[in-house]
Amino acid sequence: MKLLTFVKEALEGRKLATAGAIWLLIIVVAGIAAPLIAPFDPLEIDPIARLSEPGTPYLFGTDHFGRDTFSRAVYGARMALIIGIGSVMVALLCGGLVGMLSGYFTGLGHVLMRMVDVLMAFPALLLALVLMTVLERSVFNTILVIGIVYATTTARILFGMMLKLKNEVFIDAARCSGAGHLSLLFRHILPNLLSPILVQATFIFAFAQLQAAALDFLGLGLPPEVPSWGNMLAEERIYITRAPWLLIFPGVLIILSVFSMNLLGDALRDRIDPRFKDDIAGV
Amino acid sequence: MRYVTALTLGSRMISPVSDNQPLLRVENLCIAIQNAGQLQPVVRDLSFEVQASQTLGIVGESGSGKSLTVLAIMGLLSGSPVRVTSGKVWFDGKDLLQLSDAERRSIMGDGMSMIFQEPMTSLNPVYKIGDQIMEGIRHHQHCSAKEARTRALQLLEKVKIPDASTRIDHYPHQLSGGQRQRVMIAMALACDPLLLIADEPTTALDVTVQKEVLDLIAEIQQDTGTAIILISHDLGVIAQTCNFVAVMYCGEIVESSTTEKLFQRLGHPYTRGLIESIPPLHSDVEWLNAIPGQVPALNALPVGCSYQPRCSHAQAQCRQNPPVALLDDEHIVRCHFAQQLQGRAS
Amino acid sequence: MSNTPLLDVKALNVVFRTKSSGKLLATNRNHAVKNVSFSVHAGEVLSLVGESGCGKTTIGRILTGLESAESGTANFQGDNILGLSNAGFRPLRKHIQMIFQDPYASLNPRLTIEKILSEPLFIHKLVRNRVEARTRMAAMLKQVGLDPDALKRYPHEFSGGQRQRIGIARVMLVSPRIIIADEAVSALDVSIQAQVLNLLKKLQRSSGVAMLFISHDLAVVRHISDRIAVMYQGEIVELNDKQQIFENPQHEYTRLLLSSIPQVKARSTP
Numbered sequence: 001m002k003l004l005t006f007v008k009e010a011l012e013g014r015k016l017a018t019a020g021a022i023w024l025l026i027i028v029v030a031g032i033a034a035p036l037i038a039p040f041d042p043l044e045i046d047p048i049a050r051l052s053e054p055g056t057p058y059l060f061g062t063d064h065f066g067r068d069t070f071s072r073a074v075y076g077a078r079m080a081l082i083i084g085i086g087s088v089m090v091a092l093l094c095g096g097l098v099g100m101l102s103g104y105f106t107g108l109g110h111v112l113m114r115m116v117d118v119l120m121a122f123p124a125l126l127l128a129l130v131l132m133t134v135l136e137r138s139v140f141n142t143i144l145v146i147g148i149v150y151a152t153t154t155a156r157i158l159f160g161m162m163l164k165l166k167n168e169v170f171i172d173a174a175r176c177s178g179a180g181h182l183s184l185l186f187r188h189i190l191p192n193l194l195s196p197i198l199v200q201a202t203f204i205f206a207f208a209q210l211q212a213a214a215l216d217f218l219g220l221g222l223p224p225e226v227p228s229w230g231n232m233l234a235e236e237r238i239y240i241t242r243a244p245w246l247l248i249f250p251g252v253l254i255i256l257s258v259f260s261m262n263l264l265g266d267a268l269r270d271r272i273d274p275r276f277k278d279d280i281a282g283v
Numbered sequence: 284m285r286y287v288t289a290l291t292l293g294s295r296m297i298s299p300v301s302d303n304q305p306l307l308r309v310e311n312l313c314i315a316i317q318n319a320g321q322l323q324p325v326v327r328d329l330s331f332e333v334q335a336s337q338t339l340g341i342v343g344e345s346g347s348g349k350s351l352t353v354l355a356i357m358g359l360l361s362g363s364p365v366r367v368t369s370g371k372v373w374f375d376g377k378d379l380l381q382l383s384d385a386e387r388r389s390i391m392g393d394g395m396s397m398i399f400q401e402p403m404t405s406l407n408p409v410y411k412i413g414d415q416i417m418e419g420i421r422h423h424q425h426c427s428a429k430e431a432r433t434r435a436l437q438l439l440e441k442v443k444i445p446d447a448s449t450r451i452d453h454y455p456h457q458l459s460g461g462q463r464q465r466v467m468i469a470m471a472l473a474c475d476p477l478l479l480i481a482d483e484p485t486t487a488l489d490v491t492v493q494k495e496v497l498d499l500i501a502e503i504q505q506d507t508g509t510a511i512i513l514i515s516h517d518l519g520v521i522a523q524t525c526n527f528v529a530v531m532y533c534g535e536i537v538e539s540s541t542t543e544k545l546f547q548r549l550g551h552p553y554t555r556g557l558i559e560s561i562p563p564l565h566s567d568v569e570w571l572n573a574i575p576g577q578v579p580a581l582n583a584l585p586v587g588c589s590y591q592p593r594c595s596h597a598q599a600q601c602r603q604n605p606p607v608a609l610l611d612d613e614h615i616v617r618c619h620f621a622q623q624l625q626g627r628a629s
Numbered sequence: 630m631s632n633t634p635l636l637d638v639k640a641l642n643v644v645f646r647t648k649s650s651g652k653l654l655a656t657n658r659n660h661a662v663k664n665v666s667f668s669v670h671a672g673e674v675l676s677l678v679g680e681s682g683c684g685k686t687t688i689g690r691i692l693t694g695l696e697s698a699e700s701g702t703a704n705f706q707g708d709n710i711l712g713l714s715n716a717g718f719r720p721l722r723k724h725i726q727m728i729f730q731d732p733y734a735s736l737n738p739r740l741t742i743e744k745i746l747s748e749p750l751f752i753h754k755l756v757r758n759r760v761e762a763r764t765r766m767a768a769m770l771k772q773v774g775l776d777p778d779a780l781k782r783y784p785h786e787f788s789g790g791q792r793q794r795i796g797i798a799r800v801m802l803v804s805p806r807i808i809i810a811d812e813a814v815s816a817l818d819v820s821i822q823a824q825v826l827n828l829l830k831k832l833q834r835s836s837g838v839a840m841l842f843i844s845h846d847l848a849v850v851r852h853i854s855d856r857i858a859v860m861y862q863g864e865i866v867e868l869n870d871k872q873q874i875f876e877n878p879q880h881e882y883t884r885l886l887l888s889s890i891p892q893v894k895a896r897s898t899p
Contacts, residue, residue: 169734176693177749177799178722181715187748191739344818351699460681489680489845494889495807516819519891546893560823563854565875570830573823577788 020260031078033193038071042227051243052255057264063236067080072227079228080209080257082197083125084144090147095154096197102155103162104185113159119152128211134222142221146211150204157200158193165189199269206261229254230232267268270280305332306374306510307356307395307478314351314360314369314534315542316581323581324370326352326534329370333478333527338511339523339587342544342557343519346578348534349514353480356512357397358387374414375477393423395478397470398464400486406455407469412466413439413451422552438469442499468499475507482514497524518557522546530554533579533589542615550616552624553590588618596620633707634668635839636807638694641665641701641711643687643863646825661687663863665701665791669807670840676842676850677870679860689811692841693727694718706806723753726805730812732792736784740867742795743780746770749803765802790821794828801832802825807839814849826852847890851875859883 011018030037038201039057046066054061060069098116102109119127128145135141165171166189209229215221216230217237223229229250236246314326326348329454343349354360355367358379372379375394379387392450399405404449407415416435420426426434432451439447440463455463464484471479481500485493501524504511516523521528522542529539530551559572578594579585585592587602594601600619608621618624637755643662662684662728669675685775690696694713702709710721729735746769747762749755756762769776773794784792793813800808813829814822830853835841844850850857851871858868859880867880878884 169729169731170737172690172695173727173729173735173796173799174737174748175715176722176727178719178752178801179748180719183748183752188740192737194739230837239676344820373631490679490889491846491885494891497891500899517891518819518893522893523891557819560819562823562826562848564848564851564887564890564892567851571823571827573827574820575820575824578818 003198006198006271007268010267011264014263014267017263018134020263023256023260024264027077028081030074031081032079034074038068038070040068040076042067042072042075043225044068051239051246053243054245060249063232063243063246064239069232069246069249072232073229073253074231075227076229076250076253079139079222080212080225080253082139083146083212083222083228084205084208086139087146087150087211088204089283090144091150091154091204092197092201094148095151096158097149099155099158099198100162100185100189100193103159104166104181104189109159114202116152116155116159120156124149124207125211125214128215129218130219132215137223139222139226142212142215145215146208149211150207154200154204157196159194160188161196165192195268195272198263199272202261202265202268206258206265209238209254209258209261304413305334305373306375307333308371308373309352309356310371310373312355312372313368313581314348314355314365315368317364317366317584324368324534325365325581326355329534329536331529331536331539333510333512335485335510336508337506337527338501338513338525339527339529340513340515340521341529341531342515342521343531344516344557344578345583346533347492347531349531350482350532353397353514354511357391357395357480358382358384371564393474394476395480396474396476398467398471398479398481398484402485408455408462411452412458416451416466416470416473419470423474434473435469438472439466441472441503442466442469444469451459459492460488461496464488464492464496465499468496468503471508472503474508476509478510478512480512480514483516484513484516485520486517491574493520500524518561530557533584535589535615535617536615537590538615540610544611544614548610548614550610550614550624551590551618552596556593596624635673635706636669636841637673637702637704638688639666639670639702639704639832641688641691641703642699643684643691643696644699655719658756661863662691662698665863665865667858667865667868671806671839673856674833674842674854676844676854676857677860677865678844678850679855680808680845680886682862683860684863685860686811687781689727689809689841689843691713693725694721702873707851722756723749723803724806726800726803726808727809728793728796728800728810728813731816732789732796733784733816735796736792738784740783741780742782742784743786745795746780746799746802753803755803766798770795772801772832774824781790788821790817790825793817793825797825797828797832801836801838804836805838806843808833809841811842811843812845813842815844815846822849828859829853847886859886 009038011021044067046062048066049058049062050066051064052058052062058068058070060073062068072145098112102112128149131145132141133143152193171184171188174184179188212221213230213233216228217234219234221230222228230252233247236243240247309329309331312326312329313324314323315324318403327350331339341349341352351365356379358623360366367380370380374390379390379573400423406412413432413435416438417428417431420434421428436447436451444450444462450458458466485496485502488496494545497520500511503509513521513525525542527539528542528545529536530553531537532553538545538554545554549558560574562568564570575594579589579592588605591597591601605617605619608616608618609619610616641662642660642664645661646656647659665688667675677688679685687696691698691711694710694715698711701711703711705721705725710718719723743766746766750762750765756765763780766780770777774860775791775794779795781786787795810829814825817825826849842850842853854871856869857871857874858865859874859882860866861882867874867878867883874883875887878887
């Protein structure tokens with residue numbers, strides 16, 4: 001409930017961010033209710049209607065197999081949600097834990113953070129590419145790889161915040177009350193990290209979309225049969241002159257979703273504290 | 284000796300008739316803060332005067348509006364949700380509140396300058412202290428860099444920075460807190476201001492350093508005849524450095540007088556409460572006579588006298604605005620019972 | 630007063646090492662506390678007074694296990710408490726409590742007063758259940774002059790003075806043997822400071838808890854202490870009964886401190 005009021009306060013008076021949030025809500029609903037919304041099976045092939053223009057019955061037209069682009073886009077929204085939420089969870093769980101523990105136990109932190117530094121030396125996409133070439137193409141592996149890539153930045157951010165929070169007087173006070181490490185970490189410190197973590201999550205969600213699309217486009221992401229926006233771009237790219245709608249629809253969807261997520265993230269970040277701007281913008 | 288600094292309360296001007304114009308005269312100044320769409324008054328109907336060579340102490344607890352008052356005089360409120368709603372601030376014959384930014388800037392530094400509480404945050408950490416002092420000098424006096432440096436060196440010597448010729452090339456972080464405050468004073472003095480406003484200048488300093496800094500300010504005043512407004516929460520500091528005192532509570536001056544008279548006959552119950560709240564240094568008391576309750580919130584000011592809910596003498600009458608009582612020609616108290624409470628222990 | 634002190638600090642030394650800015654691997658040594666010895670008896674209030682950087686706050690943090698010492702001993706009820714691990718110190722936390730200076734920073738902004746106050750009760754197993762905890766907390770809030778309604782609220786809803794009262798309630802709830810109060814009233818306005826000082830003195834008297842009162846303010850120290858230790862640059866330069874310190878100061882620094890305090894010479898009315 002507190003989270004909802006927090007989001008509401010963040011969006012107050014910010015029209016663009018509110019529009020973004022509404023767009024995201026549409027994507028979420030579309031993703032969840034995909035079987036109800038999509039008029040066709042996204043994998044169903046209609047050989048006669050290959051590359052047909054947008055209209056009826058194919059709202060967004062069809063691809064070169066004759067599959068309904070609109071249905072695929074709707075199921076793509078579902079895939080976008082799965083990838084986004086999955087990556088955020090992996091990134092926050094791995095990165096959050098590493099960052100928090102490193103900041104709290106500084107000895108351990110020296111070792112862990114150097115490892116994070118090594119991973120961060122690779123450009124995000126390159127790191128994802130390297131990991132994906134080792135692993136099999138699958139939804140799970142894509143989530144895992146993207147999650148790990150963004151776990152590094154999450155770890156860095158939480159490490160910094162942890163160092164600051166650890167020295168707060170109220171943490172000393174809790175220690176004087178007899179609180180142990182677990183209680184200090186999760187009862188006293190974690191609630192103070194929740195809002196920055198939420199902001200971080202929105203950015204990871206947005207960047208995960210871009211990463212996933214890029215991996216799909218390079219043929220290293222999701223298996224080709226999975227209807228995702230990235231795969232749609234990858235498969236139909238040779239038809240860009242003959243059937244541009246095949247690329248315009250998924251492209252616009254990716255851009256709008258990433259943009260909306262970033263707007264929402266910005267609004268949330270400013271709500272927490274304008275001074276955090278520089279801390280989190282390093283994603 | 285006659286005190287030429289006069290203080291007034293409310294709309295009534297009560298001042299010893301002086302031939303010369305006061306250097307600074309604040310008339311019925313009202314300041315309000317914009318909060319959730321409405322204006323809440325923070326400083327109400329404030330009037331006082333300061334004359335050359337005089338030190339006026341404004342004392343009050345946090346939230347009394349003392350700092351906002353001087354920020355308003357310095358014109359440093361623009362851009363914040365706080366603004367002056369009415370009143371006049373006469374300085375050297377001009378109403379500061381009517382001036383344009385450019386006109387006001389030419390008065391700042393030349394006419395009046397300010398010392399802040401925290402010397403570390405008011406000095407720019409990336410510039411040498413000498414350069415920071417010289418900037419003010421060059422800006423106002425249009426002299427060469429060499430002349431400015433000589434002047435800066437003189438100023439550092441004047442504020443008794445040891446080894447000034449080396450220190451002039453040091454950065455703020457290389458100095459101690461007391462020395463930084465001395466540098467701030469040197470900067471404030473750079474253009475021989477007529478009025479020096481010091482907002483809690485020694486609050487961040489240790490007592491031994493505080494004494495040195497206060498002594499320095501007093502000495503400089505002797506030499507230059509600068510008028511000073513000293514803001515403090517510490518009655519001891521005020522008592523030792525000022526010849527005039529104004530006690531503020533909830534945005535109003537509740538009592539003002541010459542220092543000597545004020546501490547001789549405490550007129551307002553709040554002033555008395557403040558003094559009795561300080562543990563005595565040279566005697567032992569079992570319990571402090573603390574003022575009960577707390578300073579009311581701005582949006583919940585009590586009716587009538589704002590001190591009335593915490594006052595042990597409060598009566599039904601106190602729910603009406605208190606009159607300005609005159610204990611003698613320089614001692615003013617904003618209380619219904621100013622005369623009766625005279626000489627009575629609380 | 631019994632002969633064996635409650636807390637006996639002997640030859641305490643604290644050195645802070647910071648990285649030297651010039652050379653690699655070189656460290657600057659800052660000898661913050663030098664060979665300090667003092668003792669606090671049960672029910673007594675001893676003050677450490679001195680200016681910033683004199684080491685008084687460091688001593689308080691050492692004695693609450695928040696910082697570690699270079700050498701020396703601190704015997705609490707006969708056992709040395711220096712060098713204990715975090716876990717080793719835990720059983721002692723019930724007996725050694727600390728009040729912090731900044732009432733705005735010392736309460737976790739994300740926790741309700743109930744959570745803040747109940748934590749030590751449960752950690753030290755002083756209550757069996759929530760109902761019992763609530764009764765205890767409500768009674769304690771009353772004692773420190775707050776409404777039991779406060780339990781449901783968050784720290785930001787209180788003024789500085791009220792927060793310091795909550796801090797005092799947190800400490801008193803576990804019935805400690807000794808309280809270390811680090812500049813406990815320094816951040817408060819004069820009128821509120823007097824209220825909180827009275828409260829501290831009242832609670833100290835009624836509970837008989839010993840107190841190590843750390844402050845820079847000699848007037849406040851005089852009001853609350855039995856004995857006073859004056860510190861200068863990491864050393865105790867003078868330790869004596871408060872009467873002696875104020876009326877017959879022996880050390881030059883004590884005299885300098887006393888003469889530096891600006892005072893109000895109000896003639897109290899007859």
